[in-house]
Amino acid sequence: MSIGSNRVVICVDLDYFYAQSEEVRNPSIKGKPVVVCVFSGRTEISGAVSTSNYVARRLGVRSGMPIALAKKTLARYPDAVFLPMDTDYYDSISSNVMDILRSKSPAFEQSSIDEAYLDVSNETEGDFSRAYELGKKIRAEILEREKLTCSVGIGPNKLVSKMAADSKKPDGLTLVVPGEVQPFLNKLEIGKLFGIGPKTVEKLHELGIGTVVQLAQADIRVLSEHFGEKLGPQLRDAAMGVDDNPVQERGVEQFSRIVTLKRDSNIFDFQDVLEPLAADLSKKLLEYNMLAGSIGIIAITAELKTKTRTRKIENSTDSKAEIVHVASSLFESFFADGNSSHGDLMVRRIGVRVSNLAKPTKDKKEPSLVDFL
Numbered sequence: 001m002s003i004g005s006n007r008v009v010i011c012v013d014l015d016y017f018y019a020q021s022e023e024v025r026n027p028s029i030k031g032k033p034v035v036v037c038v039f040s041g042r043t044e045i046s047g048a049v050s051t052s053n054y055v056a057r058r059l060g061v062r063s064g065m066p067i068a069l070a071k072k073t074l075a076r077y078p079d080a081v082f083l084p085m086d087t088d089y090y091d092s093i094s095s096n097v098m099d100i101l102r103s104k105s106p107a108f109e110q111s112s113i114d115e116a117y118l119d120v121s122n123e124t125e126g127d128f129s130r131a132y133e134l135g136k137k138i139r140a141e142i143l144e145r146e147k148l149t150c151s152v153g154i155g156p157n158k159l160v161s162k163m164a165a166d167s168k169k170p171d172g173l174t175l176v177v178p179g180e181v182q183p184f185l186n187k188l189e190i191g192k193l194f195g196i197g198p199k200t201v202e203k204l205h206e207l208g209i210g211t212v213v214q215l216a217q218a219d220i221r222v223l224s225e226h227f228g229e230k231l232g233p234q235l236r237d238a239a240m241g242v243d244d245n246p247v248q249e250r251g252v253e254q255f256s257r258i259v260t261l262k263r264d265s266n267i268f269d270f271q272d273v274l275e276p277l278a279a280d281l282s283k284k285l286l287e288y289n290m291l292a293g294s295i296g297i298i299a300i301t302a303e304l305k306t307k308t309r310t311r312k313i314e315n316s317t318d319s320k321a322e323i324v325h326v327a328s329s330l331f332e333s334f335f336a337d338g339n340s341s342h343g344d345l346m347v348r349r350i351g352v353r354v355s356n357l358a359k360p361t362k363d364k365k366e367p368s369l370v371d372f373l
């Protein structure tokens with residue numbers, strides 16, 4: 001099956017990410033309905049469901065549902081767990097997973113906090129059976145290191161890999177080789193195609209297009225007339241699995257590293273614990289040719305609450321020593337405040353984050369030959 005000219009793209013989508021991250025943090029809630037909420041704060045239950053685990057979904061909970069309705073839906077399940085979003089914690093897990101993925105191919109693109117693409121054409125020499133083995137390896141590695149399951153799709157481009165990943169969730173691994181693209185798509189409902197929402201489905205129906213097969217064969221002029229010169233052809237491309245977009249890294253905004261302490265603590269040797277984290281972050285910044293304008297800390301308490309502090313620094317940096325210095329000072333004041341307010345502040349995991357990233361300005365770099373001319 002080795003064809004050198006094949007493009008091979010892998011899409012990795014972490015399963016019910018926020019809720020699964022909560023299960024990882026607190027395994028005792030696994031098997032119970034878990035609902036992660038965006039509380040708007042007006043009343044105790046105003047707000048909406050962000051994401052829920054599959055137990056809650058089977059009982060009728062949906063993303064975007066008002067929290068009050070989700071509570072009503074789960075009224076007969078007293079063990080249901082409602083939790084507030086903890087973005088810092090999810091970010092730190094996401095960044096660990098993305099590092100695993102980034103190590104598999106230089107052609108990497110993170111498309112959201114829980115989803116990324118890899119172009120592995122070179123790594124697999126265009127061989128889809130090798131890509132399948134790589135997909136298995138990626139799944140095993142994410143499970144082993146972060147205790148998370150994911151759904152992986154493999155195809156000849158981003159579009160097909162994404163729809164392949166979506167076709168089997170959670171914990172799926174789906175391969176769609178080039179010759180199988182059209183049969184694979186034909187089996188889908190038209191609304192399952194990438195980028196086709198309920199409104200578009202309705203409009204297509206009015207044009208007599210109700211299936212993927214019909215859309216793939218639709219007259220491009222008719223589609224352009226009704227959906228515009230840009231979206232019209234895109235709709236047909238979606239139905240045919242055509243996508244030439246490269247896998248390309250977008251701008252990064254921050255890097256973070258987090259570790260679990262050997263035991264819950266309110267005092268630790270900052271230098272020892274922070275140095276490896278800072279070393280990683282400094283390496284990361286160098287790799288990306290970025291400097292950090294802010295350095296922050298993440299502390300996950302024994303009660304599993306996430307606290308953060310951030311400091312803007314005068315001169316952007318990629319220096320390990322400076323990251324350790326600023327993070328230590330933030331932790332010192334964090335513990336000083338915490339211990340004075342409730343005496344027994346204990347921390348389980350600690351992390352360091354660099355953000356406010358920018359490329360170095362020219363005068364900070366080594367002078368280049370051009371500068372002497």
Ligand SMILES: [Mg+2]
Pocket residue numbers: 013014015016017114115
């Ligand atoms: Mg996901």
